[in-house]
Amino acid sequence: MITVNGLSKSFKVAKRSSGLRNSLKALFYREHTTVHALSDISFSIQPGEIVGYIGPNGAGKSTTIKIMSGILVPNSGTCSILGFTPWKERVEYVKNIGVVFGQRSQLWWDVPVIDSFELLRDIYKIPLSEYEANVKLLTETLDLKNIINTPVRQLSLGQRMRCEIAASLLHSPSVLFLDEPTIGLDALSKIAVRKFIKTINKEKGVTVILTTHDMNDIEALADRVILIGKGNLLYDGKLNELRKKYGSNKMMTVDFRGTGQFRNIYGTEVISQSSERAILSIDTEKTMISDVITEISSLVELVDISIDAQPIEEIIVELYKEFQI
Numbered sequence: 001m002i003t004v005n006g007l008s009k010s011f012k013v014a015k016r017s018s019g020l021r022n023s024l025k026a027l028f029y030r031e032h033t034t035v036h037a038l039s040d041i042s043f044s045i046q047p048g049e050i051v052g053y054i055g056p057n058g059a060g061k062s063t064t065i066k067i068m069s070g071i072l073v074p075n076s077g078t079c080s081i082l083g084f085t086p087w088k089e090r091v092e093y094v095k096n097i098g099v100v101f102g103q104r105s106q107l108w109w110d111v112p113v114i115d116s117f118e119l120l121r122d123i124y125k126i127p128l129s130e131y132e133a134n135v136k137l138l139t140e141t142l143d144l145k146n147i148i149n150t151p152v153r154q155l156s157l158g159q160r161m162r163c164e165i166a167a168s169l170l171h172s173p174s175v176l177f178l179d180e181p182t183i184g185l186d187a188l189s190k191i192a193v194r195k196f197i198k199t200i201n202k203e204k205g206v207t208v209i210l211t212t213h214d215m216n217d218i219e220a221l222a223d224r225v226i227l228i229g230k231g232n233l234l235y236d237g238k239l240n241e242l243r244k245k246y247g248s249n250k251m252m253t254v255d256f257r258g259t260g261q262f263r264n265i266y267g268t269e270v271i272s273q274s275s276e277r278a279i280l281s282i283d284t285e286k287t288m289i290s291d292v293i294t295e296i297s298s299l300v301e302l303v304d305i306s307i308d309a310q311p312i313e314e315i316i317v318e319l320y321k322e323f324q325i
Contacts (some may be wrong), residue, residue: 001046001174002068008036010075011034015031043233046207048206051226052212053226067087068177070090072087095171097174098176100165114148124171134171134172142165143192161182165196175206176208224239249310251271253277257303262278262280268282269283281310
């Protein structure tokens with residue numbers, strides 16, 4: 001469904017030092033520097049996949065999404081989505097995609113949400129029966145019944161984001177681009193958005209490309225992640241494989257009685273310790289979990305132990321360090 005091959009994109013950015021003299025100088029002579037946002041990015045995505053597209057700030061995530069949605073034109077490389085080249089056949093192409101930018105709105109600020117939906121129906125030329133069916137489905141699944149007649153400016157951020165996602169799906173797109181869809185949302189709103197994304201992916205087969213800094217979104221939704229840094233592709237594969245390759249650490253939470261200290265246990269690092277609980281990071285390549293439990297039990301009376309995988313955020317940080325990002 002999606003094939004990206006050798007995409008590169010650079011931007012020319014003006015440079016200017018501070019001060020009145022330099023400001024006057026810039027009127028007649030302006031220095032520029034070139035920023036390489038993307039360098040030879042290639043990947044393919046199959047129909048019905050949910051892919052997490054992740055990386056640090058300035059890595060090139062949003063630039064990639066804007067090229068794939070037809071907003072930007074790359075310096076070189078090709079991109080084929082649903083048989084279209086996004087920046088060349090944009091009018092026909094955008095009828096088949098939905099785009100949500102977390103910090104941009106496609107809803108009209110001073111009118112009720114339903115009026116924005118009606119305007120979008122005219123823009124996309126959606127048949128009335130399809131439009132009414134989609135509005136009903138989206139209103140029910142995203143819980144919009146009580147806010148659909150409210151002006152957008154009166155909505156909370158979480159309510160507006162649910163309406164933004166609904167607006168992007170009114171025309172039944174095959175591909176959905178989500179750029180930071182849960183930014184600034186509370187826990188309940190995040191859960192509702194994640195549940196809805198999984199529902200449309202499963203029931204309607206919508207292919208989803210998700211960019212976010214919230215690794216909980218990635219773990220909840222995506223089986224596959226594509227990681228970029230400084231415009232270069234660093235990793236493309238299953239999230240579980242990423243854990244196996246870079247996530248050798250386990251997090252152990254120990255509830256205990258006694259006054260023992262755990263700081264000298266080989267292969268472990270004490271993250272925190274109080275009078276009744278300790279949290280340790282265990283490097284399973286250096287020591288076995290059973291050996292750690294045996295040593296702890298010799299120091300204190302164990303009450304409870306839980307062991308969890310290393311948080312995905314820490315694994316990503318390790319990747320960044322490996323590639324010197």
